[in-house]
Amino acid sequence: xxxxxxxxDRLLKALLRQPVDTTPVWVMRQAGRYLPEYRATREKxxxxxxxxxxxxxxxxxxxxxxxxxxxxxxxxxxxILTIPDAMGLGLYFSEGExxxxxNTIRTEADIIKLGIPDPEQDLGYVMDAVRLIRQExxxxxxxxxxxGSPWTLATYMVEGGSTxxxxxxxxxxxxRPELMHQLLEKLARSVTTYLNAQIEAGxxxxxxxxxxxGMLNTANYLEFSLQYMKNIITGLKRENExxxxxxxxxxxxxxxxxxxxxxxxxxxxxLDWTIEIGAARARVGDRVALQGNMDPCVLYASPERIRxxxxxxxxxxxxxxxxxxxxxxxxxxxIDPQHTAVLVEAxxxxxxxxxx
Amino acid sequence: xxxxxxxxDRLLKALLRQPVDTTPVWVMRQAGRYLPEYRATREKxxxxxxxxxxxxxxxxxxxxxxxxxxxxxxxxxxxILTIPDAMGLGLYFSEGExxxxxNTIRTEADIIKLGIPDPEQDLGYVMDAVRLIRQExxxxxxxxxxxGSPWTLATYMVEGGSTxxxxxxxxxxxxRPELMHQLLEKLARSVTTYLNAQIEAGxxxxxxxxxxxGMLNTANYLEFSLQYMKNIITGLKRENExxxxxxxxxxxxxxxxxxxxxxxxxxxxxLDWTIEIGAARARVGDRVALQGNMDPCVLYASPERIRxxxxxxxxxxxxxxxxxxxxxxxxxxxIDPQHTAVLVEAxxxxxxxxxx
Numbered sequence: 001x002x003x004x005x006x007x008x009d010r011l012l013k014a015l016l017r018q019p020v021d022t023t024p025v026w027v028m029r030q031a032g033r034y035l036p037e038y039r040a041t042r043e044k045x046x047x048x049x050x051x052x053x054x055x056x057x058x059x060x061x062x063x064x065x066x067x068x069x070x071x072x073x074x075x076x077x078x079x080i081l082t083i084p085d086a087m088g089l090g091l092y093f094s095e096g097e098x099x100x101x102x103n104t105i106r107t108e109a110d111i112i113k114l115g116i117p118d119p120e121q122d123l124g125y126v127m128d129a130v131r132l133i134r135q136e137x138x139x140x141x142x143x144x145x146x147x148g149s150p151w152t153l154a155t156y157m158v159e160g161g162s163t164x165x166x167x168x169x170x171x172x173x174x175x176r177p178e179l180m181h182q183l184l185e186k187l188a189r190s191v192t193t194y195l196n197a198q199i200e201a202g203x204x205x206x207x208x209x210x211x212x213x214g215m216l217n218t219a220n221y222l223e224f225s226l227q228y229m230k231n232i233i234t235g236l237k238r239e240n241e242x243x244x245x246x247x248x249x250x251x252x253x254x255x256x257x258x259x260x261x262x263x264x265x266x267x268x269x270x271l272d273w274t275i276e277i278g279a280a281r282a283r284v285g286d287r288v289a290l291q292g293n294m295d296p297c298v299l300y301a302s303p304e305r306i307r308x309x310x311x312x313x314x315x316x317x318x319x320x321x322x323x324x325x326x327x328x329x330x331x332x333x334x335i336d337p338q339h340t341a342v343l344v345e346a347x348x349x350x351x352x353x354x355x356x
Numbered sequence: 357x358x359x360x361x362x363x364x365d366r367l368l369k370a371l372l373r374q375p376v377d378t379t380p381v382w383v384m385r386q387a388g389r390y391l392p393e394y395r396a397t398r399e400k401x402x403x404x405x406x407x408x409x410x411x412x413x414x415x416x417x418x419x420x421x422x423x424x425x426x427x428x429x430x431x432x433x434x435x436i437l438t439i440p441d442a443m444g445l446g447l448y449f450s451e452g453e454x455x456x457x458x459n460t461i462r463t464e465a466d467i468i469k470l471g472i473p474d475p476e477q478d479l480g481y482v483m484d485a486v487r488l489i490r491q492e493x494x495x496x497x498x499x500x501x502x503x504g505s506p507w508t509l510a511t512y513m514v515e516g517g518s519t520x521x522x523x524x525x526x527x528x529x530x531x532r533p534e535l536m537h538q539l540l541e542k543l544a545r546s547v548t549t550y551l552n553a554q555i556e557a558g559x560x561x562x563x564x565x566x567x568x569x570g571m572l573n574t575a576n577y578l579e580f581s582l583q584y585m586k587n588i589i590t591g592l593k594r595e596n597e598x599x600x601x602x603x604x605x606x607x608x609x610x611x612x613x614x615x616x617x618x619x620x621x622x623x624x625x626x627l628d629w630t631i632e633i634g635a636a637r638a639r640v641g642d643r644v645a646l647q648g649n650m651d652p653c654v655l656y657a658s659p660e661r662i663r664x665x666x667x668x669x670x671x672x673x674x675x676x677x678x679x680x681x682x683x684x685x686x687x688x689x690x691i692d693p694q695h696t697a698v699l700v701e702a703x704x705x706x707x708x709x710x711x712x
Contacts, residue, residue, distance in 0.1 A: 167688060170653030174661055217651055217684075218632040219668075256611050256631060275612060276574040295573055297526030305530055312575075328573075332523060 003202070003241060004139035011073040011142050015205060015246035015268045015289045017322040023314060023351030024072035025344055026144070029330030030065040031077045035337055037064050048093050052079050055128040062133050066141065068337060069344045072324075073141050073205070074133060076198070078126055080148030080209055083190050084157050086117035097161065104160035106168065111183045116190045119197030126194075127201045134202035145203025147195050149210035149251075150187035150232075151225035154180070166215055173224060180224060188228040192235040199237050199245050207248040207270065208232065214253020214272075221257055226264060233265040248291055252329065255280070262287045273328025278316035289322035294343075296327045299335045303342045310346040319354045359558070359597060360495035367429040368498050371561060371602035371624045371645045373678040379670060379707030380428035381700055382500070385686030386421040387433045391693055393420050404449050408435050411484035418489050422496065424693060425700045428680075429497050429561070430489060432554070434482055436504030436565055439546050440513045442473035453517065460516040462524065467539045472546050475553030482550075483557045490558035501559025503551055505566035505607075506543035506588075507581035510536070522571055529580060536580060544584040548591040555593045555601050563604040563626065564588065570609015570628075577613055582620060589621040604647055608685065611636070618643045629684025634672035645678035650699075652683045655691045659698040666702040675710045 006012075010024035032038055041061050045051035052058060062077040081099050085091035090102030105111060120127055133143055148156075156162070158169040173180045195206045213225040229249055238245055249261055250270025261269050262284040271280055271292035280290055298309045310325070317323045325347040331340065362368075366380035388394055397417050401407035408414060418433040437455050441447035446458030461467060476483055489499055504512075512518070514525040529536045551562045569581040585605055594601055605617055606626025617625050618640040627636055627648035636646055654665045666681070673679045681703040687696065 165653070165688060167653060167656060167690065170651065171656035174651075174654050174657035174665070214630065217629045218635070220651075221630075253609065253630070273573045274570065274577075274609070279574070295526065295530075295576075297521070297523060298530050300523060300527035301530035309530070332521060334523065 003134065006139050006142060006204070006243075008072055008141045011144075011324060012205060012243065012246060014322060014324045015248065015291075016244055017286060017289050019321055020355055021352065022348050022355055023323050023325050025325035025347040025351075026071050026073040026075065027065070027331050027340060027343070028075075028327050030069075030071060030075065030340075031061045032331060033333035034331055034335045034340070035064055035068070049079070049091065052077070052082070053125045055125055055132050058125075058129040059132040059136055062129075063136055065340075066137075069341055070348065071141065071344060073144050074137055075144040075207075076126070076130060076133065076146060076203065078129065078146070080146070080152065080211070081156055082123055082126060083117060083147065083187070083194060084153055086122040087114050087190070089157060099156060100161040101157065104168075105154075105157040105183060106172070108179055108182075111179060111186070114183070114186050116186060116193060119194050123194060123197070127197055130198055130201035130203055142204035143202060144205045144207055145195060145198035146207040146209060147191045147198075149208050149213060149225060150184045150191060150228040151213055151216070152209065152211045153187050153191075154183050155212045157183070166212070173220065184224060184228045188231045192232045195232065196235070196237050199240050203245070204240075204243065205246045205248065206236070207250060210249065210251040210254070213251040218256065221251075221254070222260060225251070226257065226260055229266075230264045246289075248289075250291075258283050268322075268324065270326070271328060276316055277313055277323075278318060281317055286320075286322065289324060290317065291324040291326050293326065293328040296329050296332055296335075299327075299331065299339045299343065303339065306339060306342045307346045307350070310343060311350050314347070314350055314354055317354070323354075325351070359490065362495050362498060362560070362599075364428055364497045367500075367680060368561060368599065368602060370678060370680045371604065371647075372600055373642060373645050375677055376711055377708065378704050378711055379679050379681050381681040381703040381707075382427050382429040382431065383421070383687050383696060383699070384431075384683050386425075386427060386431065386696075387417045388687060389689035390687055390691045390696070391420055391424070405435070405447065408433070408438070409481045411481055411488050414481075414485040415488040415492055418485070419492055421696075422493075425697055426704065427497065427700060429500050430493055431500040431563075432482070432486060432489065432502060432559065434485065434502070436502070436508065436567070437512055438479055438482060439473060439503065439543065439550060440509055442478040443470050443546070445513060455512060456517040457513065460524075461510075461513040461539060462528070464535055464538075467535060467542070470539075470542050472542060472549060475550050479550060479553070483553055486554055486557035486559055498560035499558060500561045500563055501551060501554035502563040502565060503547045503554075505564050505569060505581060506540045506547060506584040507569055507572070508565065508567045509543050509547075510539050511568045513539070522568070529576065540580060540584045544587045548588045551588065552591070552593050555596050559601070560596075560599065561602045561604065562592070563606060566605065566607040566610070569607040574612065577607075577610070578616060581607070582613065582616055585622075586620045602645075604645075606647075614639050624678075624680065626682070627684060632672055633669055633679075634674060637673055642676075642678065645680060646673065647680040648682050649684040650682075652685050652688055652691075655683075655687065655695045655699065659695065662695060662698050663702045663706070666699060667706050670703070670706050670710055673710070679710075681707070
């Protein structure tokens with residue numbers, strides 16, 4: 001299938017530190033509960049997981065924010081826990097408690113039994129969604145694919161769901177590091193295969209969400225999280241449809257380790273809001289692009305305040321290539337969509353002075 | 357009342373970067389649910405808040421871990437939310453949901469109404485507990501007093517309890533910064549008065565817990581959290597009973613801002629587990645002592661693994677003055693007390709080689 005030419009390639013260029021006319025912007029969870037049309041589609045789907053697993057509906061919600069805002073990218077609507085679900089853990093969502101698994105992974109026997117999911121066979125609904133979204137996007141903006149990081153997936157698999165304290169996961173890591181490595185090794189292979197399949201299906205950039213890497217100490221982060229993300233990067237297809245496919249790593253709470261992350265082989269680093277983006281740039285230099293990093297709570301404030309914060313972050317990054325504007329974490333469900341419009345407009349308008 | 361001489365002053369000396377025979381150690385939440393005797397006393401009290409508010413019982417649980425382990429400090433058993441409770445917000449604890457307030461603070465009128473609690477009148481149960489603990493300690497080890505930081509207290513007061521996302525607090529901060537400053541100003545005055553009263557009642561060191569400062573971006577952290585902790589430090593009584601009273605600041609997730617925290621006027625910085633303590637020391641030099649910073653989850657591992665991690669942290673800090681060993685956060689309720697014994701013994705034994 002020949003694909004239509006990409007009309008807006010600001011995102012891909014910025015991630016590759018190439019010149020753009022203004023700073024590109026997209027928003028983590030831009031397809032989400034803050035949009036009434038998303039809530040309507042989710043209602044229609046029945047529940048969140050059905051929405052993820054029905055390509056037509058996943059495509060529908062992926063495109064919704066693009067109808068409202070001149071965003072510079074679409075991001076696949078999916079969940080970070082599709083891989084463990086495909087491994088047979090039985091993902092479900094219980095109201096108010098977030099994701100849960102029917103089966104947990106605690107022992108060597110549990111880990112040995114885990115297979116590497118075949119993306120087209122076991123996660124075909126994701127690949128179908130990617131293909132459908134690309135078709136429906138018709139080249140308007142690039143599509144970002146994604147996966148959870150091995151460490152982040154492991155925390156949910158060992159705990160059986162969300163946790164605040166990571167007691168079981170860390171007990172395994174501290175007491176049986178060789179078992180944790182076996183698990184992470186399988187997850188890294190699975191993520192590599194999964195992201196490559198997304199790229200082949202049409203994802204034009206990929207992002208690895210290391211939501212819980214920041215809960216580790218420095219030595220553990222390097223050994224149990226970053227190392228496996230590096231392994232994934234080594235195995236990824238870096239070019240498709242005649243273009244580079246940029247890779248972004250996002251470790252929430254990872255500001256301490258930016259230099260190490262920049263050395264991972266990734267093209268861009270996703271920053272949470274806690275670090276000043278200019279300070280981050282000073283530390284990593286021009287090795288990688290930076291994506292971020294407004295506190296999502298700024299969107300609760302007035303349009304004037306939002307513009308002021310956008311201006312501050314653009315100025316903090318400064319002139320030159322390699323900035324993709326985003327929030328430092330997902331947009332909150334209670335945000336007024338009009339405030340998102342203010343954000344996107346402000347980035348495009350105020351970003352011009354830092355380019356060309 | 358003349359007080360018995362202090363028999364073990366390792367903690368105070370280490371916080372003042374003076375020579376000690378071995379590294380002192382205490383454990384955040386050392387009086388807590390992992391101890392069966394604590395659970396028995398709490399049962400007797402009826403609930404957590406009654407335990408905090410009954411000086412005899414607060415004293416009893418404060419001393420319990422000292423009966424088991426040769427810890428180098430006692431820490432007042434209390435809650436960080438006593439000040440807002442004394443301001444009339446109505447603190448209560450609902451099972452599984454953590455602390456809640458009957459009244460929240462959202463508007464200018466709410467803030468104007470808040471008074472500065474008088475420690476002896478409004479928080480007399482805390483002062484009575486401090487006096488009783490000092491009497492019962494009979495000079496064995498020093499007693500640490502504490503408070504929540506103004507920013508951390510503000511988050512609970514504005515949200516009405518615990519939160520993951522700080523939406524209301526940050527909305528107020530971003531949209532009405534002058535109101536947030538009014539609130540923080542009152543809280544800083546309250547904390548200053550409260551900690552000075554604890555010092556006069558017998559606290560020999562004080563710690564400010566900035567549990568949620570790490571949820572701010574750099575500019576906001578400096579303006580809305582650290583600045584108010586600095587103001588408190590300026591107002592604290594630094595000497596009592598003929599000894600210096602060291603002040604420790606603990607910002608969870610604050611590793612990025614160590615240099616700024618070191619310049620606050622504090623004597624010691626509490627470190628969470630995410631930073632390598634040797635790297636922290638290299639950054640702050642000998643300006644301040646460092647307290648920490650083992651991942652609390654290491655205590656789930658085997659005694660051998662616990663000793664190995666203790667050895668690593670001691671070696672990472674290295675020789676010289678100014679290290680107080682602790683966990684990077686509170687001990688978990690599921691920890692085997694025998695593992696805490698292993699920790700304390702390992703610090704004292706392995707710490708010797710780094711001293712005199």
